[in-house]
Amino acid sequence: MPELPEIYRLSEQMNNELAGKTIKGVQVLQEKCLNMPAESFIKILSNKRIENATSRGKWIVIKLEPDYRLFLSLGMGGNVILHENGQALPDKYQLRIDFHDGRILTVGFWWFGYAHAVSEKDLGSHKMTAKLGLTPIREAGFSLEHFLGLLKGRKGSVKNFLLNQGYIAGIGNVYVQDILFRARMHPGRKLQTLTDEDKSLLYSSIMETLGEAVKLGGLAYEKDLYDRPGGFKDFLVGYREGQPCPECGATVEKIKTGGTASYICPNCQGTEDPVDY
Numbered sequence: 001m002p003e004l005p006e007i008y009r010l011s012e013q014m015n016n017e018l019a020g021k022t023i024k025g026v027q028v029l030q031e032k033c034l035n036m037p038a039e040s041f042i043k044i045l046s047n048k049r050i051e052n053a054t055s056r057g058k059w060i061v062i063k064l065e066p067d068y069r070l071f072l073s074l075g076m077g078g079n080v081i082l083h084e085n086g087q088a089l090p091d092k093y094q095l096r097i098d099f100h101d102g103r104i105l106t107v108g109f110w111w112f113g114y115a116h117a118v119s120e121k122d123l124g125s126h127k128m129t130a131k132l133g134l135t136p137i138r139e140a141g142f143s144l145e146h147f148l149g150l151l152k153g154r155k156g157s158v159k160n161f162l163l164n165q166g167y168i169a170g171i172g173n174v175y176v177q178d179i180l181f182r183a184r185m186h187p188g189r190k191l192q193t194l195t196d197e198d199k200s201l202l203y204s205s206i207m208e209t210l211g212e213a214v215k216l217g218g219l220a221y222e223k224d225l226y227d228r229p230g231g232f233k234d235f236l237v238g239y240r241e242g243q244p245c246p247e248c249g250a251t252v253e254k255i256k257t258g259g260t261a262s263y264i265c266p267n268c269q270g271t272e273d274p275v276d277y
Contacts, residue, residue, distance in 0.1 A: 002074045003058060004170025004210055006218035006230065008138060010080050011055035013225035014062065017082055021099045022049045023064075030094035033109060035116040035126075044068055044117045045097065057132050057169025067120040071129060075112030080105065082225050132169040137210050142168075147203045151191060157272075158194070158202070159187035159257055171206070174219070177238030177263045179209045187255075187262040188272035237263045 002010075026045045028038040035041075048064040055061060060080070062070040072080065083089060085102035093108040095115050107115060118126045133150070134142040150167050159180065162171050171179070180187055182205035185198070194202070213219070218230035236246055241254040245265035255262050 001076050001172055001174065002078070002218070002222055003172040003174055004055075004135065004137065005175070005213035005216075005232065006222045006224075007055045007058050007060055007074075007170070008214050009218045009224055009230065011053050011060045014053035014060065014080070014082075017225065018050045018062075018099070018105070019052050020050065021101060021103075023047060023097055024100045025098040027096040027098075028094070029096070030109075033094050033113050033115050035114070035118070041115075041117050045070065055135065055138060056129060057135050057165055058172070059129055059132075061129075064117075069118050069120070069123065071114065071116040071118060071126070072107060073112075073114040073128070075109055075114065077110040077222075078113050079108045079223050079227070080225060081108075081223070081227050131166050133165065133167045135169045136171075136206055137214055138170075144200065144203050147206075148199055151194070151199055154191045156191055157187065157257070158185055158189045158191055159260075159262065161191055162206075163260075168206075170210070173260050174238065175209055175213060178236045179205045180262075181237045181265060181269060182209060184268055184270065186264060186269045186272050187257045189270070190272070235263075237265055239263060 023045050026042045028034065028041060031038045048068065051063040051065050053060065053062045058073060060072040064070055081090065083104045083106065089104065089106055090108060093106040094113065095107040097105040116126065124130050134146065136142045154161060159176060161167060162176050162179065163173065183202040185202065213232045216231035217224060218232055220229050220231060220233035222230055224230065237252045240252045241263060243252050245252055245268055248265065248267045250265050250267040253264055253266055255264060
């Protein structure tokens with residue numbers, strides 16, 4: 001499932017390639033991924049000039065002149081691929097966007113993908129993006145001070161907090177594994193037990209883990225705009241059940257945490273409820 005680093009990479013590539021380009025035509029092959037009837041969606045996008053592309057959490061955000069945004073979410077997985085003039089297209093995709101320069105953008109969703117056109121005046125009422133938290137790496141406002149403010153008075157587990165898109169946009173069950181390992185925290189650790197030192201370490205772990213993945217172009221099993229894989233493939237503990245911890249050599253375990261699986265070093269990451277706080 002694409003998370004912040006993969007979406008960041010795609011949006012940067014789309015901005016470089018498509019800013020200033022004009023949409024010639026649109027084909028919708030799966031209307032249920034839209035937020036409106038296909039006819040209306042096509043009418044809105046057709047002949048629109050792309051001003052820029054950026055991202056918010058797990059969403060690609062494309063600004064269409066003069067006053068629309070195209071939001072793309074790959075959900076549980078998918079591909080956004082730019083095809084040069086005459087290049088063969090994938091066998092399956094849900095959305096096709098043709099440009100006046102002859103190039104074609106195909107968007108394919110595996111599961112729970114969305115393509116939403118939203119006018120500027122309605123951005124605040126777009127339920128899937130209006131209440132997203134700030135995006136680490138992408139938004140300068142995601143500072144340590146901001147992060148400490150988010151944690152103030154919160155209860156519940158640290159993992160559930162990190163996965164809540166209303167607090168922090170872009171972290172999913174893939175990158176959260178190494179974030180928690182770097183912070184030396186059990187995923188079930190209660191927020192109210194965190195010390196100031198714990199909170200600072202957790203913040204730096206978020207920035208380090210996501211920043212490293214962004215530099216490597218995202219996960220090796222996810223594709224970029226040119227259908228190329230990312231370079232991130234060496235997790236610290238994530239998805240390494242039964243293998244040695246890179247710090248202490250203890251065996252990495254897979255445990256159940258709510259509705260998700262977690263990979264932890266039982267030695268380095270302690271327990272859910274530390275006694276000494």
